[in-house]
Amino acid sequence: MRARALRRLPLNTAAAIVFVLAVFPVYWMVLTAFKPTPDIQAETPVLLPTALTLEHFAHAVEADGFWLFWRNSLLVTAGCVLLALFVALGAAFAVARMRWRGRRAFVLMVFIAQVAPWEALLIPMYVIARDADLLDRLATLTLIYFMITLPFTIVTLRSFLAAVPAELEEAAQVDGCTRAEAFRRVTLPLLTPGLMATSLFGFITAWNEFAFANMLVIKNQDDRTLPVWLSSFSNVFGTDWGATMAASTLFALPVLLLFLVLQGRVAAGMTGGAVKG
Numbered sequence: 001m002r003a004r005a006l007r008r009l010p011l012n013t014a015a016a017i018v019f020v021l022a023v024f025p026v027y028w029m030v031l032t033a034f035k036p037t038p039d040i041q042a043e044t045p046v047l048l049p050t051a052l053t054l055e056h057f058a059h060a061v062e063a064d065g066f067w068l069f070w071r072n073s074l075l076v077t078a079g080c081v082l083l084a085l086f087v088a089l090g091a092a093f094a095v096a097r098m099r100w101r102g103r104r105a106f107v108l109m110v111f112i113a114q115v116a117p118w119e120a121l122l123i124p125m126y127v128i129a130r131d132a133d134l135l136d137r138l139a140t141l142t143l144i145y146f147m148i149t150l151p152f153t154i155v156t157l158r159s160f161l162a163a164v165p166a167e168l169e170e171a172a173q174v175d176g177c178t179r180a181e182a183f184r185r186v187t188l189p190l191l192t193p194g195l196m197a198t199s200l201f202g203f204i205t206a207w208n209e210f211a212f213a214n215m216l217v218i219k220n221q222d223d224r225t226l227p228v229w230l231s232s233f234s235n236v237f238g239t240d241w242g243a244t245m246a247a248s249t250l251f252a253l254p255v256l257l258l259f260l261v262l263q264g265r266v267a268a269g270m271t272g273g274a275v276k277g
Contacts, residue, residue: 033248057250145212
């Protein structure tokens with residue numbers, strides 16, 4: 001037992017270091033959000049708080065546009081996730097259950113789209129949106145986020161759907177169900193973990209996206225999203241770090257809460273979707 005623990009010591013030490021490096025920025029963000037302004041501006045960093053305040057949270061919530069941009073982000077994110085799930089579910093079913101000419105090429109194109117850096121398309125998408133008079137619209141952001149999350153959603157749902165035996169649907173069809181009814185009544189409930197996993201990914205991607213929202217919303221500032229709004233705490237006098245960190249903490253809460261609610265189903269979806277490719 002002792003020898004085994006010694007062999008695991010380097011791996012456990014490396015895991016602890018990675019954990020600290022990953023968690024410390026989040027800890028520092030939350031700590032700064034609760035620190036009084038003098039402690040934030042102190043020359044010597046304070047790792048453990050001596051006093052806490054909610055002043056920065058009040059400043060963030062009372063700032064102009066907080067609730068408006070919160071609503072904008074929620075609308076864009078929800079629209080992106082629902083649209084991606086609806087389209088990807090049909091595409092995943094066609095790839096996993098049907099045999100048709102060009103299926104392999106289609107899957108290859110989806111994989112290429114998934115690994116492609118979407119930041120490289122910033123300028124082309126801006127030019128297209130400008131020429132089509134689609135700038136300063138939440139619908140434009142929703143469609144772009146939909147395109148960004150769609151490849152991953154198709155790949156994940158395809159893998160998860162392939163892990164569900166097709167014989168279950170065939171048995172339902174023998175019992176009198178149509179193919180659509182068999183899918184809806186038998187397969188779709190089994191896909192719930194995969195749907196939750198892909199929904200969480202799409203939510204995080206759309207909720208955190210900054211570059212497209214910053215470039216495509218120029219004139220109508222009321223259509224900005226929360227990531228762009230966070231820059232409003234910077235001015236000619238510097239950055240209000242307390243309010244910025246408080247707003248960032250509030251910004252991260254929906255993703256954290258959603259993950260906690262879906263944690264069990266997300267884990268099942270990720271492992272289930274990796275069974276078959």
